[in-house]
Structures are given as C-alpha cells and as structure tokens.
Amino acid sequence: MNDDDITANYHRGNPYSEAAQQRTKRNKAGDLIRILKVLFEYPRGLTCDEVEVLLGMRHQTCSARFTDMKKFNWIVKCGSRLTRTGSPAGVWRAVMPATGLPLFDQPQAPTP
Numbered sequence: 001m002n003d004d005d006i007t008a009n010y011h012r013g014n015p016y017s018e019a020a021q022q023r024t025k026r027n028k029a030g031d032l033i034r035i036l037k038v039l040f041e042y043p044r045g046l047t048c049d050e051v052e053v054l055l056g057m058r059h060q061t062c063s064a065r066f067t068d069m070k071k072f073n074w075i076v077k078c079g080s081r082l083t084r085t086g087s088p089a090g091v092w093r094a095v096m097p098a099t100g101l102p103l104f105d106q107p108q109a110p111t112p
Contacts, residue, residue, distance in 0.1 A: 024061070031057070031065050039075065039094035047091055049083040066092065 079091040
C-alpha cells in the first residue's frame, strides 16, 4: 500500500484501487491546478458538483482532488447548497497557503 494514497483506509489495499491510484498520479497536479484556478475565479465558492460541470471532470476525479485540497488546507468550507440531484453539498473556496505549496507525489513528513 502506498503512503501517498489518502484513500487507502477505504479500499484496504485493493489491488485495483492501488492500480487506479498509480494511473491517476500523472494527472493529479494538473487537475489540482485546474480546480484551484476555477475556485479562485469564484471567490464566493463552488461545490464539487459545480466544478465537475464547469471543467467537464468526472465526479471520482474531482472529489478525490477536493479531498487532497482539504488535506493540504488549500480550500475552506464557506457554506452549502444543493447539487444537480438535490443533495446538500459543501461550498468551498480556495485560500492562499500560509507557506509554500506541498510538492506533488512526495512523501509527507510524519507528524509528531
């Protein structure tokens, strides 16, 4: 199991999930940049569903990148509203990081 797979706890080392995670690595940085760019363009925030529509992105990809951005503290929840299907969803806005951006695909230092 990879240390950089933040969903490992959910799939418990399933080889198909691990293979999918390896395939998505090469697009991860670009996807994060695209999402952050659109979030900065909408300072009042967007739901993941709205970003999916704006960028033509699959839900699984967009949701995974939102999880990454929450982990990095790049986005903050600023409200809620309904998705296209009528489900409640968090509204998120991008924030400027207090320090530098973490390097992509680099192991995170363990927290003491």
